[in-house]
Amino acid sequence: MSKINVAILGATGMIGQRFVQMLEDHPYFEIEGLYASERSNGKRLSEVLKVRDHVYLDETLDREIETMDISKISKNCRIAFSGIPSDLAGPTETELAQAGVGVFTNAGSHRMDADVPILIPEVNPAHLDSVKDQKTFANGGFIVTNANxxxxxxxxxxxxxxxxxxxxxxxxxxxxxxxxxxxxxxxxxxxxxxxxxxxxxxxxxxxxxxxxxxxxxxxxxxxxxxxxxxxxxxxxxxxxxxxxxxxxxxxxxxxxxxxxxxxxxxxxxxxxxxxxxxxxxxxxxxxxxxxxxxxxxxxxxxxxxxxxxxxxxxxxxxxxxxxxxxxxxxNTLRGGAGGSVLNAELAKAKGLI
Ligand SMILES: NC(=O)c1ccc[n+]([C@@H]2O[C@H](COP(=O)([O-])OP(=O)(O)OC[C@H]3O[C@@H](n4cnc5c(N)ncnc54)[C@H](OP(=O)(O)O)[C@@H]3O)[C@@H](O)[C@H]2O)c1
Structure with a gap:
């Protein structure tokens, strides 16, 4: 089975680095790129490490952080896992979903939108149906949030x-x-x-x-x-x-x-x-x-x-x-990146991606 390309947004942050931990050897997903602000462009993950209780693979530590680039991500990735600040996440995630990317986000900006679920797969898997009602997004793009x-x-x-x-x-x-x-x-x-x-x-x-x-x-x-x-x-x-x-x-x-x-x-x-x-x-x-x-x-x-x-x-x-x-x-695993990864695994099991 070929893996699905995914981008990690905010890869230098607390949530982003938990995404890297959960996704570096994932059976369904392949990390296409690690993205953050211009401040981090060109740095290796090993230079910006925040998580202390996980031993990353050597090839993961060697990966370079890139400046977030919506057109590159939408061209190369089916999914974006988002760990960026809320004020930036609002417009960025909308733009990605409009370009056909499935966004699984930790940010709060879209949680209370009328057609966006706050998904916890054990609790409310039927809420994933709301994604089919997100008519403003094209080409299979959507937004799924997890709670604070x-x-x-x-x-x-x-x-x-x-x-x-x-x-x-x-x-x-x-x-x-x-x-x-x-x-x-x-x-x-x-x-x-x-x-x-x-x-x-x-x-x-x-x-x-x-x-x-x-x-x-x-x-x-x-x-x-x-x-x-x-x-x-x-x-x-x-x-x-x-x-x-x-x-x-x-x-x-x-x-x-x-x-x-x-x-x-x-x-x-x-x-x-x-x-x-x-x-x-x-x-x-x-x-x-x-x-x-x-x-x-x-x-x-x-x-x-x-x-x-x-x-x-x-x-x-x-x-x-x-x-x-x-x-x-x-808080950064179940309450953060791990919750989003589980949401994406459920979306795949249900044929949404
Ligand atoms: N921490 C938690 O327990 C938790 C739990 C649930 C939800 N959340 C939510 O998850 C999101 C991330 O939280 P966090 O705790 O990981 O924050 P954080 O540690 O402050 O990380 C923020 C990330 O966003 C990037 N970023 C900032 N400005 C950017 C820009 N202009 N363009 C591209 N990337 C930019 C940063 O990159 P640079 O290093 O390059 O600045 C960094 O990678 C927030 O929306 C937060 O509310 C957090």
């Missing part, structure tokens, strides 16, 4: 509980890693030994994106889920992995055993199609009193290609009719 990194991590547990027991309200507090702010991100003097209880736009994004993701796509329109989401977001001095505290009000009152079973048995289309980057078990439940933790659980997920793609949940409790738990996921 804090919404992605809890989307699967919330979907599992919503399907089984009906969600009424969800109160969320986040403890978000520094890599979520991109590179170089939060100044070190603000971050070290500190917690910053503000991440611009994050709470609003969580409240709107979760409702879109957990809603339905019928007759050419997204119908938003009806449960309430209230979020407080904070940045903590952790490198990778967002921890989130959840207090949940549900229609039904399952026992904790029933709740745990619904989480650990949750599966979706990525597992059915056995997609290369799909975790065998998308939600892992831990029983230790002090888990999940970023240092132990950010890289959860099997097989090896799906490391960092599972969500870990722990400290399941019931109190005054509410359910309490912590959830944790890797």
């Amino acid at each position: 990194c804090s919404s992605t991590g809890i989307a699967a547990p919330l979907a599992a509980m919503n399907d089984a027991f009906g969600l009424k309200q969800v109160f969320i507090s986040t403890y978000q890693a520094l890599s979520g702010a991109g590179y170089p991100g939060v100044p070190s003097l603000d971050a070290v030994g500190n917690v910053v209880p503000f991440i611009k736009g994050e709470e609003e994004k969580m409240e709107s994106e979760l409702a879109k993701m957990l809603g339905t796509y019928d007759n050419g329109a997204f119908n938003f889920a009806g449960f309430k989401v209230m979020a407080n977001c904070a940045r903590v001095p952790v490198i990778d992995g967002h921890l989130e505290s959840l207090v949940i009000d549900m229609e039904a009152q399952p026992t904790l055993e029933e709740l745990e079973r619904c989480l650990v048995e949750y599966r979706g289309e990525p597992q059915k199609y056995n997609l290369p980057s799909a975790p065998e078990q998308p939600i892992i439940v831990r029983h230790e009193d002090n888990r999940p933790q970023p240092v132990f659980d950010a890289m959860a997920g099997k097989p090896a290609r799906a490391k960092g793609m599972a969500v870990t949940v722990g400290r399941l409790r019931q109190s005054n009719g509410y359910y309490k738990m912590f959830a944790m996921s890797h």
